[in-house]
Amino acid sequence: MRRSPFQAQLAAGGAAFRERYGIEVVSHFADRPTEYAAVRDAVGLTDFSFVRTFRLPEEKGIDFLDGLLAGNVAKIRYGRLLHTFLADEHGHLLGDCYVANNDQEFVFLCESILPDGPLDALLQAAGAAEAGLTDLTADHGLLSLDGFKAWEVAKTLFGADVLGLPYLSIETYPFAGGSVRLFRAGKTSEFGYLLLMPRALAPALFDALQTEVGKRGGRLCGVDAHDDLRLEGRFFNIHSEGRRVQDPLVLGLQWMIDFDKESFHGAEALRQRRAAGLKRKVVGVAVEPGIEALEIGARICHGDRPVGEVVASCRSFVLDRRIGLAVFPVELAFSGLSFRLATPAGPAVQTLSMPPIMPKSLGVKLDEM
Amino acid sequence: MGSASSVLTTHEIQVKIERRSRVIRTFKEELIRRLNLPFTPEDLHEDVSLLGSGLGLDSLDALEIVLCIEGCFQIKIPDQNVSVLRSINTVVDFVLLEQDRKGGGA
Numbered sequence: 001m002r003r004s005p006f007q008a009q010l011a012a013g014g015a016a017f018r019e020r021y022g023i024e025v026v027s028h029f030a031d032r033p034t035e036y037a038a039v040r041d042a043v044g045l046t047d048f049s050f051v052r053t054f055r056l057p058e059e060k061g062i063d064f065l066d067g068l069l070a071g072n073v074a075k076i077r078y079g080r081l082l083h084t085f086l087a088d089e090h091g092h093l094l095g096d097c098y099v100a101n102n103d104q105e106f107v108f109l110c111e112s113i114l115p116d117g118p119l120d121a122l123l124q125a126a127g128a129a130e131a132g133l134t135d136l137t138a139d140h141g142l143l144s145l146d147g148f149k150a151w152e153v154a155k156t157l158f159g160a161d162v163l164g165l166p167y168l169s170i171e172t173y174p175f176a177g178g179s180v181r182l183f184r185a186g187k188t189s190e191f192g193y194l195l196l197m198p199r200a201l202a203p204a205l206f207d208a209l210q211t212e213v214g215k216r217g218g219r220l221c222g223v224d225a226h227d228d229l230r231l232e233g234r235f236f237n238i239h240s241e242g243r244r245v246q247d248p249l250v251l252g253l254q255w256m257i258d259f260d261k262e263s264f265h266g267a268e269a270l271r272q273r274r275a276a277g278l279k280r281k282v283v284g285v286a287v288e289p290g291i292e293a294l295e296i297g298a299r300i301c302h303g304d305r306p307v308g309e310v311v312a313s314c315r316s317f318v319l320d321r322r323i324g325l326a327v328f329p330v331e332l333a334f335s336g337l338s339f340r341l342a343t344p345a346g347p348a349v350q351t352l353s354m355p356p357i358m359p360k361s362l363g364v365k366l367d368e369m
Numbered sequence: 370m371g372s373a374s375s376v377l378t379t380h381e382i383q384v385k386i387e388r389r390s391r392v393i394r395t396f397k398e399e400l401i402r403r404l405n406l407p408f409t410p411e412d413l414h415e416d417v418s419l420l421g422s423g424l425g426l427d428s429l430d431a432l433e434i435v436l437c438i439e440g441c442f443q444i445k446i447p448d449q450n451v452s453v454l455r456s457i458n459t460v461v462d463f464v465l466l467e468q469d470r471k472g473g474g475a
Contacts, residue, residue, distance in 0.1 A: 083422060167421045187422075234416050234456070252414025255423050260407060278411060302379070334386050335415065335458050336465075338376040348376050353458035354416040362451055 002116060004049040005141040005202045009210075013220045020223075020239070022115035023050045028222035035225035036317050039188055040360065043147030043218035045209050046226055052119060053136040053196055054108040061106040064131030065099055068123075068265055070248070072258035076101040081168040081183060084256045085238075085248060086110060087266030091273065092246040095119070096238040098185060098194075100170040107170065107181060107196070108133075109142070113243050126265070141202035143195045143209065146221075146229070148360045150191040153212040157205075158182060162193075176204050188226065189233030189359040228314040232323065234284065234354035241282065241312040241325050244296070249273055250280050250327060281333035282311065284354035286323045291347045294322040304344045307332055318357045326351075392442070392461050399437050400457075404430055415458040423456075438464065 002023045004010060010017075015026040026047055028035060038044045056064065065073040071084030078101050086095035095112035112119050116137075123133060145153055154162045158173040158180075165171055165184040172179050178201045186192010197205050213219065223239075230237045236253060245251050249270065257270065285308075287294050300308035313324035326349075335353040340346045377385070397410040404426065406413075417423040420431055434454055435446050444467045446453055453463045 168425065234418070235422065252417060254408060254412040254414065255417050255425075258407070259412075274412075281414070284416065302376075302382070332382070332386075334389050335462070336385055336389060337382055340376055353456065353462050355418075355455060355459075358452045358455075362455075 002050075002137075004047050005199045006047050006049065006143075006206050009203065009206050010047055010220070013210075015220070015222065020050065021113060022117075025050045026220075026222040028224050029220045032225055032228065032315075033317055035219065035221040036228055038217070038219045038221060039147040039190055039225065039229055040318070041148060042216050043145065043149045043153055043213050044221035044225070045206075045213045045218065046144040046146065046221045046223065048142040048144040048194060049137075049140075050111075050223075051142050052110040052112060052116070053140055053142055054110070054123075055134050055136055056106045056108065057132045058101070058104050058106060060131045061108075061133075064127055064133065065106060065108060066261065067263060068126050069097055069099065070257040070264050070266070070270075071099070072261055073099055073106070075258075076106075078103075079169055079171065080166075081170060081185060083168065083185075085253060086112065087248065087264075087270070089266060089269065091248070091266035091269030093238060093242045093248055093251075094122070096236060096242065098183065100181075100183060102170045102172065102181065109183075109194070109196075111238055113238055136196070139199045141197055141199060141206070143197075143206065144186070144192065144226075145195065145209065145213075146186050146188045146192040146226075147190050147218060148364075149216045149218065150186075150193060151364075152216060153209065153218075154182070154193050156212050157208060176201055180205065187233065187235035187237075188229035189235070189355060189357070190229075190361040191364075228316075231312055231314045231325070232316050232318065232355065232357055233359065234356075237312065244311045245282065245327060247273070249278055251282050278330050280327050281330050282325050282327050283308075283333045283335065284323065284352045284356060285310065285326045285349050286316075286319065286321055286352050286356070287341065287347055287349055289321045291341075292322060293341055293347060294324050294349070296324075298342050300326055300328075300339045300341060300349050301344055301346070302332070302339050307339060316356065323352070323356060389461060389465065392464050393457065395441050396437070396457060396460060396464070399441050400434065403433050403437050413457060415461065416456050418456055419454050419460075434460070442468070444468075 071082045076082045082099045095110040098109040100107040169184045181196040183194040294313045298310045299306045308326040308328040316323045337351045
């Protein structure tokens with residue numbers, strides 16, 4: 001099982017570990033509401049070293065990544081990130097990916113539902129060696145800094161320059177005699193940064209971040225709270241609805257695809273399904289406060305007819321109720337409707353517009369600070 | 370978010386869907402035309418984020434979206450009301466609410 005370079009510090013912080021696709025991840029440190037609140041109100045520090053990280057030389061990297069991923073890598077401007085996905089030959093999701101165009105190199109982050117071995121095999125078969133793909137995963141750490149006050153921590157460590165970084169961008173900063181690649185990204189709908197650093201810098205950077213996070217009332221967080229934050233912000237989660245539904249078109253991820261591109265993994269299958277027309281679609285759902293029955297796999301009924309299935313679910317602490325995503329036939333896939341859960345006499349389920357919350361960070365303009 | 374304590378009849382669902390579909394279709398077609406987006410209306414999920422992640426539109430595009438809403442539905446977006454522009458669905462919710470407020474929602 002692959003372990004994080006921060007394993008000792010995470011364990012010292014009280015991490016509860018679990019395995020996911022042969023990789024050790026931190027489920028949580030504290031209870032879910034506490035970690036959730038840290039991100040919404042302050043800042044959370046989460047180990048994301050489970051994400052596979054790679055670099056490629058710019059010249060060879062374009063063709064390799066363009067032939068692999070659904071988005072158009074050739075169109076990424078210098079200093080910017082592309083958010084896209086990796087699919088198999090059937091057009092089913094395998095990975096949620098960022099690609100950064102960063103000073104003579106591409107940095108490729110892949111949050112995959114494949115264990116390391118099969119993902120390596122897929123990349124090799126696609127020509128990774130010829131493209132000069134270097135796996136950074138084993139000798140680098142990846143941390144996610146998220147929250148209303150995440151920008152304050154990033155500014156303290158790397159300077160006021162970080163405030164000018166647009167969403168989906170990359171910059172490299174010096175730290176303790178080395179360098180850290182900083183991605184302005186995040187999937188919680190609050191301010192977010194991913195920090196990729198060589199293993200030699202990992203302990204010192206972790207400690208520095210933890211200190212600054214603590215000063216602002218933040219804390220260490222696990223991936224469970226991140227899953228809730230993603231769903232509440234309606235960010236795609238490969239480990240949740242991605243793994244269950246598999247089809248990016250049903251999940252509404254067409255924006256990640258360049259349909260005009262000549263080819264990419266799964267392109268033919270996706271083009272055929274697009275041409276045939278969408279039959280099912282994912283929609284946000286919610287139940288009344290106090291109802292806890294919005295479980296993954298639960299059926300949603302109209303009268304005595306099952307019409308939907310829950311594919312993701314969490315407690316929204318802002319809305320004080322369970323929310324989720326459900327797949328419906330396209331003719332019923334609309335916000336503002338109401339059905340019943342599981343049986344014709346079950347609790348009411350309302351379809352809702354996503355994202356259902358207004359994050360604090362959306363009201364802050366960093367470039368004016 | 371409205372109450373979910375009762376469910377809708379088939380007829381009520383159809384009425385809501387027809388009204389919402391009209392607004393969605395009009396907004397998507399105009400959005401694609403004005404911003405020259407490389408998608409069909411069917412490609413755009415109603416929850417897709419308009420700014421930042423998702424369609425990745427910038428502040429100039431946001432102005433175009435505001436003009437698009439005003440042009441299509443004769444509805445003004447209040448200054449600083451960024452919450453309306455989070456997704457196609459949040460825009461549509463706002464349009465439907467304003468149409469109801471003006472008494473033209475049927």
